[in-house]
Amino acid sequence: MKEYKCKYCGEVFEKPLLLARHVRPTHKRAKTREKKVVAIGKESDQINRSIEAIGILKGLQALPNLSQGEKKLLQEVSQRIEELLAYSVIAQYLVV
Numbered sequence: 001m002k003e004y005k006c007k008y009c010g011e012v013f014e015k016p017l018l019l020a021r022h023v024r025p026t027h028k029r030a031k032t033r034e035k036k037v038v039a040i041g042k043e044s045d046q047i048n049r050s051i052e053a054i055g056i057l058k059g060l061q062a063l064p065n066l067s068q069g070e071k072k073l074l075q076e077v078s079q080r081i082e083e084l085l086a087y088s089v090i091a092q093y094l095v096v
């Protein structure tokens with residue numbers, strides 16, 4: 001008799017339909033959840049790095065011997081990162 005073996009956990013089923021019924025809820029869903037968790041982990045990592053970058057830029061803005069132009073540029077760049085950051089945070093909530 002032919003056996004249908006689950007490629008994820010090795011459980012054996014008599015009919016392909018039974019295998020399909022086992023695979024879909026047990027493995028497919030768990031897999032997408034795992035992917036989401038990984039994606040969220042990466043996002044938070046990037047968010048943390050962006051926060052760090054903003055901190056560095058703010059520190060640079062406070063340097064005493066910068067020209068007005070340089071100060072303005074640094075402020076613009078950190079503002080841009082802040083906007084991106086806000087967007088990422090919103091996107092992260094939407095994913096969940």
Ligand SMILES: [Zn+2]
Nearest residue numbers: 006008009011
């Ligand atoms: Zn299985």
